[in-house]
Amino acid sequence: MEENKPWALVADVLGEGGHLQALAHVLQQHFTIICHRDFLKDPALHGPKVQALLMWKYLPAAEPALLRLLPALRVVSSGGVGIDHLDVAFINSLGVKVANTPGVVADATADLAMTLLLASARQLLEGHRIARDPMTLSLPQDLMGHEVTGATLGIVGMGEVGYKVAQRSKGFDMEVMYHNRNRRSREEEQAVGATYCQSLDELLRRSDFLVVAVKLTPDTVGLIGRRELSLMKRSATLVNVSRGVVVDQEALVRALRAGTIRAAALDVTHPEPLPRDHPLLRLPNALITPHMGINTYATARRILQRVVDNAAAAVRGLPVPNEVTRPNL
């Protein structure tokens, strides 16, 4: 019955009239949900009922101001695998658990990385624009792209997402090299035909396409900066599906303007969204998507199911399957 279900505070998109309203039923299996907008109408009334905060795309933000209003909170259950937006130590100090959703985001994110790579390499957006342009009266013979088949793919960050990118690029006969804190096993390398590159610099020098798929940690902030971009080939394409701050955006703008690299395709920026007058939005060789890595109905559903399962376990005092205890692993 509705009354027996614990209360969960959720992002507005999952509430009435929100874009993900159709998926709300996944949450309602275990929780009575109240969206942030409605919660704010009477936080004193609703706050003490809330045992779970269910986050989607960073919202509702798990800030002290909000957490203070939720004395019965047991868990912050975040959709997605990145937790750089959460002060885990602080939340834990309140006696509240934190959970994320690894294992269900990687396929969709790897698919998007390949989409960005191909769209950039083969000038898909420019082609679409020309095809629709009222002034187009003949086929553009000079709209040329860069060969993907047989090209060298460098993967920075060979976790779940990076590895799946390697799997996908194998079908394109790409030569796959990777750089990672830890080397993968020989079997794993052989399965995707990937060569380990101890030196990030070497990876940068040799890649035609560089896919960045690292976690955001203090070590990876600004990982791709002026120096790294200058080591890349002038014909190379940078693809980022990690976090915006992994790339030094100012250096990237300079590099794209000067032709230091050919192009960039970014699903993530800093901030998100970029200010409307940011140069990245106007560079012809920058393809930007609004953090859509997991934006499929099926993956969104899987993520929400995991969010709910994690939260339900926490509320029942059971072990939380995807509990996050240390902020930077």
Place this chain on the structure above:
Amino acid sequence: MEEEKPWALISEVGGDGLLEDVTDVLTRHFHIISHRDFLQNPRLHGPRIRAVFQWNAQPVAEPALLALLPSLKVVANGGVGVDHLDVGYINSVGVKVTNTPAVVSSATADMAMGLLLASARRIVEGHQVAVDPKAAAPIANNLLGVEVTGSTLGIIGMGDIGYKIAQRSKGFDMKILYHNRKRRSVEDERAVGATYCPNVDELLQGSDFVMVAVNLTPETTGLIGHRELLLMKPTATLVNVSRGLVVDQDALVKALLCGSIRAAALDVTHPEPLPRDHPLLSLPNVLITPHVGTHTYATTRRMVQMMADSALAVIQGQVVPNEVTAK
């Protein structure tokens, strides 16, 4: 020596014709003359021309032109499709026709995958949202696409290009169905995990993505029409890298408008380009690219090299690779 180089007719360098960067491949072995220059004195230039290099179906190999080229031995086409050429007629006047199979396959298969993914993941809309100067908060919560990993891909036409598409989609754990005039070998099927569908209807009903990669022939004209589109899932995406005429465009427009299928991604249309007021150009769930399946520098270069090699072989009376004859 320069004087011994045979003469060849092309449409033009740059513009709608051959990419300037690759003309050195031709000029190494041929004196080339553009159609415009040729027309200034056809009686002078015509008898010297041994080869016509067709790019983007130009210069048009029609009787009026061929009549001016008494020494012509070969029409070498850039691209594998020769549906725009009356091969029987050209052969009848003692001229061979060659095309460029195989070299175009990888780039076209890459393009096919790019179209499939871009449509599935709504990249065009995403980019528009991301760069829109007016968007207040372009967080794309409402831009949900369809899952590619683990979905079912139905390939109609399992030739060189279709097979390479299968190889690429295997990496995405896609389930692959295919329909072809001839079934592939068991080894070929197993290598990409493809299941043969003798009945194309079965493929249409079972696929999340329908990929059309056939030659254009009388049998494949209008292959995907009203009936076929209705058989497809309402969540399915149609991708066409064959020729525009393989798809009944009016039926496609209707199917997209009423939701018989989710979306379409087309590198080819009929005509090319479409009239500027064609409904396909304004439908939000249609991605169109201007026939750029082979448009990479590397592949273009390889195509032109193949054209030059084929034409030289004909002129020198050697075995002709890549000759196309009328069936």
